[in-house]
Amino acid sequence: MPKELLLFRISRIFGAYYEVYSQELGSHLAVLKGKIRLQAKEERHPFVVGDMVWAEKSGDKWMIHSKQERKSLLMRKSSPRDGHALCSNADYAIVLASLKDPETKSGFIDRFLAAVSVSNMEPMIVFTKSDLVDAEELESRQNYYRAIGYKTHAISMTDLSGIDELKSIIQGKVCFLTGNSGVGKSTLVNILTGKIVAPTQEVSGSTHKGKHTTTNSFALFNDDGTVIIDSPGIKEWGLLHLTQDEIEMSFPELQRARQNCKSEFCCDLSETCEMQRSMEKLPDERIKSLESMIDSLAQPFRTTRRDHWDVAEAE
Ligand SMILES: Nc1nc2c(ncn2[C@@H]2O[C@H](COP(=O)(O)OP(=O)(O)O)[C@@H](O)[C@H]2O)c(=O)[nH]1
Ligand SMILES: [Mg+2]
Structure with missing residues (x-):
């Protein structure tokens, strides 16, 4: 008798092991079933965080059987052989940008916007650390991007301004978060998910650049259906996959x-x-x-x- 296939989202990848999640069944570790394992060897990006996969339970193991077609896929590519899939199936790709400590360069934001333009995700620019800059400067920066046609938002993790609005904008959506190190991504992820995901670190005083902190890409799930996909801090966004x-x-x-x-x-x-x-x-x-x-x-x-x-x- 065929086993029952259940739908999960890939939340983390550890080599050959996949952490998969569904609201009903929670988190489990899974491996690829034989046939799909062979196919995966051929593919450049067989599975990425965000992928929706069908899995079956075999004994006490979960086996991934197949993956659903992706709705969206975000990539960066810095050298001709080095394409990197960041996540799939997100609704929003959100870049966190701070005007100060550290200052996010507009070129970085533009590169992010270019990468997102071919991803089928909706871009959003979230200015962090609004407590560190004056309201006029922030407003003019937001207006600059709004005039072009982008969604922007401003928040402070210190006084929590803008946080509730951001939560309501992203409620029920799958959101990929990116940004340079030090912009407040870990702090925001902790606030949005109510979990202490990774300790945040001080911005280094002399350079005002973020120190190297945390992790690999992974998805976090809120009870209201919001999915937050955190990614490692990116310094430069390669676009070799674009014409x-x-x-x-x-x-x-x-x-x-x-x-x-x-x-x-x-x-x-x-x-x-x-x-x-x-x-x-x-x-x-x-x-x-x-x-x-x-x-x-x-x-x-x-x-x-x-x-x-x-x-x-x-x-
Ligand atoms: N003033 C201010 N500092 C913040 C804010 N958000 C985060 N920080 C600080 O910025 C530093 C880097 O934050 P972190 O979340 O680790 O940044 P990440 O590297 O992007 O994950 C930490 O010292 C945070 O306390 C904010 O809204 N305002
Ligand atoms: Mg961090």
Whole structure:
């Protein structure tokens, strides 16, 4: 008699072992069933955190039988051979950005937005540490991204301002969280899940950059159905999995212009070209980001450093 297959979400990956979760059954360790194990060997990213998998119980072991088609997949790629799937099936990809201690560079945010633009997730920019900057500066930064068309939000983990609103925005959604080290990601994850997930660390006083902290990607589950997927702090977001066209189209300003171009492959970048005019209207920092992203496609080794992953605290 065929065994019953039950649906789980992959919450963590430890080599050949998968921690899987379902609201009814809780967390379990599972391994891949023989056939799918062979298939997985062939695939570049056979399973990632966020994947929905069918599993069956065999004795006291859970065996993963198959995976559902992904709704979304977020990647980064820093060298031609080094693509990295960060998570799948998230509704929101949220970048945490702080204006101070440390300052998140706008180029990092733009790279995040480019990666998300091909992921089928909805991007959101959450400014952290609002207690450290004046309200006007924060408002103008938020307006800058809102005008382009992005969702933004501001929070402080010190006085908890903005936290309840953020909780209600993400309620019931699967949310991937990313950001440079030190922006407050671990603190936020603890607040959102009510669990002490990993000890946070002081920002190093001399450099105002975050010290290396915690972990690998993993998903946390709230009773209300909200899923938080935490990821290691990322220093630089490689985009080698995107084409130049995809990078340009990740700029909503340019995407709108493309729609007004005379033909699908117009963009002759002459004076009358809508794309050209839109590019000229981009603020300096957006232009710089765009150029840097496109340059890094041609010279991946020169312009992208290997991404920095936080070192596990336990080590
Ligand atoms: N002033 C202020 N400090 C914060 C805030 N959130 C986090 N921090 C501090 O920033 C440092 C880094 O936080 P952490 O959560 O470890 O950052 P992560 O590296 O992104 O996980 C810690 O010292 C936190 O106490 C905030 O909203 N305001
Ligand atoms: Mg952390």
